[in-house]
Structures are given as structure tokens and as C-alpha cells.
Amino acid sequence: MRWTTLSVVVLLLVTGCSGGESSVPGGTPSAIDQLVAKAPVAANVPAGSTMARIKERGELLIGGSLDAPLLSLQNPGTGELTGFDADLGKLLAKYLVGEPKTKLVTSTSETREPLLANGTVDVILQTYTITPQRAERVAFAGPYYESGQTIAVRRGTTGIAKPADLAGRKVVVGANTPAIAAVKAAAPTAELVEFGSDPECLTALRQGRGEAYVQDQALLIADASQDNELEIVGEPFTKDPYGIGIKHGDEQFKQFVNDWLREIQKSGLWQDVWRNSIGTVVSGPPPSPPVIGSAQGS
Structure with a gap:
């Protein structure tokens, strides 16, 4: 996707979150609360699978960021995460366990792969660009977004x-x-x-x-x-497809996450997440989501 960067008017940062006054009984639901309310839950979770273990745990462990505005930023007052990646993580958690329960483990470009390999996290949702070289060590669902x-x-x-x-x-x-x-x-x-x-x-x-x-x-x-x-x-001089990192070799979980991505793209939830985050500072309608499996290495 190409954005006309220099013409973008930075209007505001993401201020909605799933905690605070907006989510207390009687308050007005926040944007992410409204999306979570209509988000799907998986109809079938195979016994003995990664998905079943996550569902039994009742929480999705995500490798990501606490300090990336519009993508995954922690609200210092409530501790809640907001942004494109953070909100997708909540929707994936609901699909897996029935509730948007997530735990974020801070990761960097150098620690993402070890965190997946040793089972510290279930997925990486952190502007993780799919490359053939990385795909030798990580399974990628998606791509779910394209930058450059x-x-x-x-x-x-x-x-x-x-x-x-x-x-x-x-x-x-x-x-x-x-x-x-x-x-x-x-x-x-x-x-x-x-x-x-x-x-x-x-x-x-x-x-x-x-x-x-x-x-x-x-x-x-x-x-x-x-x-x-x-x-x-100027404009991006490469195309960088973002993928959801999964432990290498877990094709069943990869397919499960890809099915979820297709479902939220088709229903418009993906577009709503974009509007609530990146779309607050980028003018125009949501971009078309990239085709699942279209990136080399996905």
C-alpha cells in the first residue's frame, strides 16, 4: 500500500482503549469494545492442537510492543494497549478463547524468533515483515498488512x-x-x-x-x-508485507489464523480496526487487505 505521506495531516493519536471510564458498566463502550462485541469465535478447535492449549489457558500470549503509537501503545493511565496490531491481537484472542484476553511480552527484532521457538509467546504481532529468510525459522500467517x-x-x-x-x-x-x-x-x-x-x-x-x-x-x-x-x-521504496509470526512447523495453527484473517476481512472488522488506529492519521478509506498467502514466505 502507498500512502501520500507528505500530504497526510496528523490529526490525533489513538485515544480509545478498552479500559477506563468508557468500559465501566453504564458507560459508552469504546471503539475496540464495540468491535470485540461483534467479533467471531471459532466454531471448532481441534483437540490436542496449539489452539486447544491456548483456549484451555484462557489467554493469548503475544510478542509485541508497548511503545508503538497507532500500532501497539500502552495507555499509561489504564495499562491497556491500543493500536492496529494490539486490537487485532484482542480479536484473535476472542476467536481462540471466547474473550479478548491477551498478555503482551515485549519483543524486539532480535528476540522475536527465540520467543516463538521456546514457547514464551503464541504469536508475534509486531509489524513483522515476511521474508523468505525469516520463513526458514518462523511460520507466517497472512500477510495481514503491507507497508514499505x-x-x-x-x-x-x-x-x-x-x-x-x-x-x-x-x-x-x-x-x-x-x-x-x-x-x-x-x-x-x-x-x-x-x-x-x-x-x-x-x-x-x-x-x-x-x-x-x-x-x-x-x-x-x-x-x-x-x-x-x-x-x-518521499514514498516507500520497498513493499513489506506484515505477517503474524507462529512457531516454525505449526501448519495447523497457521491455517487457523489465516482462516480468522479471511473472516475478519470479509466481515469488515479488519477495515474497522484500521479506521480506529492508522486511519485516524491517514486520510481516505481503508486499503484493501493483502491477499493471504501472497507474500513469498507466507
Whole structure:
């Protein structure tokens, strides 16, 4: 999906959450409460499956973020998570256990795969780009969304208007992210400076430890909604399909999650989740969800 980034008017951050006054008896249900109320529950959960174990536990364990605005951000007052990924996680939990009960385990680009492999989490919902290389270690349901690598700079920076302009410059990237290969392909002489998380990358850019930051456009738009000094340059120069990470080899669970994705896409719930999160700062109607299984590695 392509967004006209520089014409996007940042209107507001996601303020709805499933806790607080909006969800107490007699109060007005929040946006996510309303979506959860009409979200489906799986009709059949095979005995002995991953899904059955999650249902018996009564809680979906998710690897994700606490600090990604519009995607998965923790409300400091209520402790609730809001955003596109966070709300999808609640809907998946309801599909599995009958209630939107989730527990988030903070993960980074470097810890996601170990968390899945050792069973600490059931899924990763964290702008996890599907690649053939990752698919050798992780099973991916989806894709459920498509973004792309984009350039951000400190406001007022000149001389960087396109990927080729990164040549010979220090460029901040996330460790173990598609940005590394994308920058190397677009500007082979760029000097990459790697950090483990998006907040660390942003801090490095602000401190001048790099002249540009390359990251998923979805994350950068969320970052720019909170930081007026961050300027997004141009359009995405790659296509990055996001997948829901699942333990490698668990094809039954992967199919189950894919069936759920198809169901919420068909019913319009996916579009509603987008409107309540990313759609609050991006003008226009919801994009068409990517076709399940369309990404190499999914």
C-alpha cells in the first residue's frame, strides 16, 4: 500500500482503549469494545492442537510492543494497549478463547524468533515483515498488512530526497530488519548504524548519530504523529508485507489464523480496526487487505 505521506495531516493519536471510564458498566463502550462485541469465535478447535492449549489457558500470549503509537501503545493511565496490531491481537484472542484476553511480552527484532521457538509467546504481532529468510525459522500467517521502507530525517535536513541520496551517509536502521537490505540495495556506500528498537533508532537520529532513519512507513507515520522534528521523505521504496509470526512447523495453527484473517476481512472488522488506529492519521478509506498467502514466505 502507498500512502501520500507528505500530504497526510496528523490529526490525533489513538485515544480509545478498552479500559477506563468508557468500559465501566453504564458507560459508552469504546471503539475496540464495540468491535470485540461483534467479533467471531471459532466454531471448532481441534483437540490436542496449539489452539486447544491456548483456549484451555484462557489467554493469548503475544510478542509485541508497548511503545508503538497507532500500532501497539500502552495507555499509561489504564495499562491497556491500543493500536492496529494490539486490537487485532484482542480479536484473535476472542476467536481462540471466547474473550479478548491477551498478555503482551515485549519483543524486539532480535528476540522475536527465540520467543516463538521456546514457547514464551503464541504469536508475534509486531509489524513483522515476511521474508523468505525469516520463513526458514518462523511460520507466517497472512500477510495481514503491507507497508514499505521509507526515509525519515530531522526536520530541516537538506540533500536527502530519495534512496540514492543516502549514499555515503550514516543511516540509522533497526537490527535484523528489512531496512538493512533495502539501504544496501539502494545506496551501497551508505554507512549503517544499527539499534535494537524503534525508540533507540529515533533517539540516535535526534542525537545526530545518523543523518537519516530508514524504517517501515507505518512506524514512521506513528512516530511523526508524536514528534514534530521528524520529517518523512518521499514514498516507500520497498513493499513489506506484515505477517503474524507462529512457531516454525505449526501448519495447523497457521491455517487457523489465516482462516480468522479471511473472516475478519470479509466481515469488515479488519477495515474497522484500521479506521480506529492508522486511519485516524491517514486520510481516505481503508486499503484493501493483502491477499493471504501472497507474500513469498507466507
